[in-house]
Amino acid sequence: MEALTASSEGPMAGGPMVNSMSTSGNLPDPETEQQNGISADEIALYDRQIRLWGVKAQERIRSAKVLLVTVKAIGAEIAKNLILNGIGSLTIIDNGQVIDNDLGAQYFLRDEDIGLNRAQAASTRLQELNPRVAVIPDISDVTTKGPDFYSSFDMIIATDLPFFSLSLINAAARMAKRPFYATGIHGFYGFIFADLIEHEYIIEREQSNRSTAVTSESTTRSIISVATKKENGKNIELVTKREAYTPIILANSSPLAPEYLKNRRRLKGVTPLLPALRALWDFERNTGRFPTHSREDLVSFTTLANEKLQELQLPVDTLKSDFLRSFMQNVGSEIVPTAAFVGGRLSEDAINVLGKREQPIQNLLLFDGENFQAPIYALHPIFEENGTAQQLPPAPPVDAGTMPQGNVDRPQGVNGGSTVSQNELSTMPSAPVGASQAQETSDHAGAGAATGGVVEANGEIDLS
Structure with a gap:
């Protein structure tokens, strides 16, 4: 997937055309939608993405409060994409200072920002992308925060942190029952990890000759309901699925x-x-x-x-x-192309999760920019009958x-x-x-x- 580069015309420049998606089709009536909270101006601004995923999904996205931890190269890419897609607010927590190396890959920073707090310096320019989104800098140390802090957000995205810090934030997000993403890049390589705890979403597709059964698809994915509707003379199937995740x-x-x-x-x-x-x-x-x-x-x-x-x-x-x-x-x-791809892929997944549409990452995506591959692996512990996690065979001595x-x-x-x-x-x-x-x-x-x-x-x- 390409990195999201949204404009007032829609969320993904160069992405799929409106008529290639089987969604709601026509735009909603402005007067009706004003009653639901979306103004006529917002309908015009988010025209394309409302056509792509519908007004209900846009309503969820519009009201979402997202926490972004650290705003280096990949954090800047994620922030840009979420803001342009019209989330409710983005809180950027980063207690680091801008240094020379930040300027090469973080395009919201300037020479005059060196020595300033990274969250504050980036937030000013990020806010200019979409005045409708509240961009809030936080200069405190995220590792000092407890579950109560995370419960005020709808999603937590942690970037460029040590594994221990990622584990702490993931645990706190789980206690607050909030979806969590972790990501980072190393030159041409990068990763995205998702722990959505338990997530329900809808797959909308044209109905086939075979009916879809309510059943378990895998150890982590189940179909919990199936509904149908008529759209443009076609039978459309709405399949609700549930995914289970691992910290x-x-x-x-x-x-x-x-x-x-x-x-x-x-x-x-x-x-x-x-x-x-x-x-x-x-x-x-x-x-x-x-x-x-x-x-x-x-x-x-x-x-x-x-x-x-x-x-x-x-x-x-x-x-x-x-x-x-x-x-x-x-x-x-850090290099910009890797940040653009990995950040764009995570942003796309986050928007789908907020809108409760499409299948999310389950649960580790690895990006190899040398070979341009991005496989996804579902990594979950295997439990014994007594409920304990099965131990991996010991590695031979090295x-x-x-x-x-x-x-x-x-x-x-x-x-x-x-x-x-x-x-x-x-x-x-x-x-x-x-x-x-x-x-x-x-x-x-x-x-x-x-x-x-x-x-x-x-x-x-x-x-x-």
Whole structure:
């Protein structure tokens, strides 16, 4: 999907045309809708999206109060999209200050904002996008907030935070019974995690010859009701579904769904970004930071990456040297294209959730910008009959002591961990340290790529 770039004509520039959607069709009568809270001016402003998803969905979106945590590159993209789609209010909580690196990827900041609070600096320009939406900056520390704070919002979106902070906010959002999203980007890579607790939504489609049964579709999805209506001479089916979700702290240790574990072909197709991201989260949770270029971090991250590979029961050749080289170079950096895609995809999902339409992300989307892939994995714990979560098989020990000796020569300022050998590191080009170096990043794959290579359990890379 393209990033949302809404204008007064509708929510998605270059998106699907009005007549391609099977929705309500004609615009509502302005006088009738004024009684329901939507003015004639708003009908004109949100003309296209009302045609796309109907006035009821727009009413829900219009009254929604959304909390956005941190407003860096991806946060700015999400804020822009939600504001242009006409939510009720957007509270941006960020106690960080604007620094030089923010200017390359966060296009709502300027040179004169350096040293100012990031939420306050961005909010002024975000407000100009749509005066009908209340944009509220909050300069406090989000990790000090309790469930009562989150209960005043209809949705919480946390961006660019350590795994521990994401887990805390997710837990508080669950206690407040509010849908939660987590997202972040690392150069050409990114993720979206959704915990909507329990979410009901409507799929609207043309009725087929076979009737839709009220039944369970999967372990997390059920059809709870089916209704029909006539529209433009066609029979339209409205299928109401319910999705059940898992908090991020459990999803991070959950196995792949049985349809992967029982199918070797599907298992071989799982992206290596899954074990790499889990390893990064564990490293971050253990140390409170991203891995650096030190030998100690190199050994630690390599060990974690191999453990995650084993825990997920993935083939040994899933983690290859060229991918790990690229991932290591990208950790901690921001580039606009990735922020646009991942932020646009999350915004689209959030709008659908607020409007209670279309199937949402279930539950982890991983974006690989190198290969332009964005698979979604449903990660949920498997419970035993006694109600306890089934334990994953223990990973075999990893002999990190067999890593190559010697100092690792990494480009100055690169904030990334390594799972490759010293010889491999010596062939690597400079990695991005901020969005201002996006052009340098775009051609790093060709500058230092090597062919093949599987990461062995001892942390070495076999290039044979």
